Amino acid sequence: MVRVITQETYDEVVKENIEEFDMSPADAIADAKAQFEAQGVDLSNIIKDLALHSTDNHLITTILNRLRQLCVQNDYKDDEILLELDKLKVECDKEIAYRVKAGNEGAYNILIDLLESRLKIYFEESNDKDCRFIIKVLSTLVSLMNMQPDLLEQRGVDLIKSSLDKINNEDMIVHLLKWVNMCCIQHEHNRQRLFQTEIGENLLKIIKSGSHAQTVSEAMQLVRKFTLDDDIRVEFGKAHEHARDLGIKLLEPLTSYLKANIKPPVVSEVMLTMATLLVRHELCAAVADAGGDAALFAVLADNFDDVSVAAQASKLITALAGNDDVKKKLIKAGLAPIIVSLLGRHAGNPNVAGLILKCIAALVLREPDHSRQFFDSGAPDAIVECMKMHPDQANVQKNGCWAIRNMVARCREQNSRFHELGVESILNAAYDKYANAFGFDIKSALRDLECDVKLVEQWTGTGVQMER
Template identity: 35%
Template sequence: MSTQRVTQETFDEVVKENMEEFDMDPEDALREAVEQFVSQGVNLSFIVKAIPTASSDGKQEGKTHEVLHALESLRVGQHSGNMTAELKRFTDQCSLEFPQRYLAAQNGAYPVILSCCRKSLEDQGHLLVTLAALAVLTDGQPDLLDKAGTDLLLSILRRYRADPAVTRAALRTVRHCCLKHEQNRLDLVTAGVLPLMTGAICKHNRCAELVKEASVCLKIMTFDDDVRVPFGRAHEHVRLIVTQHSGLKVIIEAAKAHLDKIPVISELCITLSRLAVRNEFCQDICDLGGLKLLMTLLADSFEAQEVVRQSLCAIRAIAGNDDVKDMVVSAGGVQLMVVAMNVHMSNSNVCEQGCGCLSVLALRKPNNCQVIMDNGGAMAAIQAMKAHPGQVNVQKQACMLMRNLVAHTNNFSQPILQLGAEDLICEALRSYQEDCGDVCRAALRDLGCQVELRELWTGKKGTIAN
């Protein structure tokens, strides 16, 4: 995407010029301005593409965008008492698209909304409205959060910990402020947000929407997605969640309470998989009943693709522990995975996770490989490759599975080749040389097929070309 940008004022001036000097109607003037800037390689993702209007209440002079009218009403009237209607109007405008939120932030919306939040601390209903405005304003703009905002959010979470609605609204803002922002995550964790998240799940275990929001927040605390920092504290945050705040138990118990709610259980499975980063954590999940829960979900939710996919993802994560691999196989996990793939063969995400799960179970486990072969795991992987030739991750995981099946024994090479594996792997190699070339070559090599292995370095001394 182009880095060349223009200001909102420049864009609006061009639209105005098109209308006044070239006698265009508003829609044509707007379209012409957009086409003009795009043709020049200008990035318009921050620009509100609308015609400025006069204030609907007639109290503000001049024409500007509706979100700025709403902001000005808030700024002028924030000391006059109840501003619920104005806050809702502002929230609605910011909810339209990112450019509206960006324009509001560039015009000083954050301190205005933060001030409204402070004034609303004694009024639960009004606080909900102001938190909704703060949450939508920070969506995609985590840099807005400052120390005052961090302190205020923590104060609200502590003060209203018994109120699920306020807690959820505050956590939504926390979520927006932590996504792709390592410093905000670090500041909030240092300030004590983690026990407030796990505590919210425990205290409001039956409140599905709150459990989901808190689970997503915990998940985001395990991300390392801020390109501005060389490395994040994701692993340390996981350690704190698990060892100091009983995160695994909290997530598993919450999942047991929401087995019939697909969006909630899916998020809890994702979060659980994000916490399974250590061998002992994987074992702890099993000891707490997490594996049994995931197997139950997989067995009872074949019609719900998203639950199947996230259950497979979580099982794949905890099966990084070699002892857990055997527990999964002994519990009938292989059969369930193959059935899940066959039922949802048209879904590339399920096929990817299914192949990934079977691949992990087969790694360094010849006995598990036998179970996978006996239950049609290789055939399911072959079918997945045929069904999704355009999905590189499906191709990669299927090749990885076949490689792991034959890495420690040659017994399965011929049966797999008879299923047509060689042609499919070669096709994947040709199509995705960069993304999964090494995996494809390893699979072909271990299957006993002819493959050209690249010699990346011969070890010979040479000269350095200028």
């Protein structure tokens, strides 16, 4: 178990080194670090170079005290607060220890107070001066809450929702969404509280408007954040429920947006967001009915050489292939030779090649007609060449095994071609490396290729006679 200490404990040890052992500040800090690290203490949240003779001397403390003084004055000048906010942002951007100190000393409440009071004025007057001030506060909040989303509380949640409901300025919305995105990273409770405010309606409005690319991009990032399951403190999250509800609401407008924006980098983000939301059969069908399949062909035709587009298009096609009817529609439209050509074009990139191989595996699963179309398009050669090219890439080897197994499982006449390409030795070499990780998948491919493979019986009886 990782051990942790407070900033005060660290400060006391360094101060003791200076006062009782007559060490220089540098030696005192080095000795304290060595002591704690030897005890297995995690010092990532500790400011090591803190001026220790008085914690009030630390710059973060000084900045926050100055902000408090300014906030209680009725005649303060914006420039004075903006200057302190700039200083605070610089400190928070240094490392997590500085952000933790700022959070512990009340920086979040100061910023929320500033934001709340200035938003109230902005909603009444809507002037550029207030807009710039609000953006600065939001930017500082993003820096402060980086890797510490626990600071968000109900007042912040309510402020986020009311702001999204009322603000029309694109720059302000972008910075507001950046803050919301930061609040949702590795924090399931924040995601659920925000989702319960019906923030999906605000995201729908932003995506439907489509007038500002950066705003739409931030909105799509937030959509994907709601589908994460990255908070180890929560046993069961609501990633699937969020994806389902957002998919029902957003997939149709996202499909329309995809049709109108087929150039990178926007198109890659749209496809990634759509793939994230395709968690049910009816959602796949809805995208196909809205013309998403045709849009995919247009995207691939215009961006065949783009690595990012190839990767995200493969993810989207794999997700759509979860619906058998949509899968058949895609193949009928001529997708097989395009995918094989795409694999040949991007074979040198192991990440993209792995995604395309996974896409092939999904498209041919339980579909012998699809398998034959891929075979006729030269898929065996492309698959085997990829596996030869990347013997040390686990994702390529695993997804290649899936693609081979699914192709030949119901089309054993294809085995001879794979054997001609030397696939057995490639699979055996992969088994030697990855037996513990996905040895079963490799043996499944060898079995369906009718190779000599030893299958181990997983569960056996003990031979004990059962009494009646």
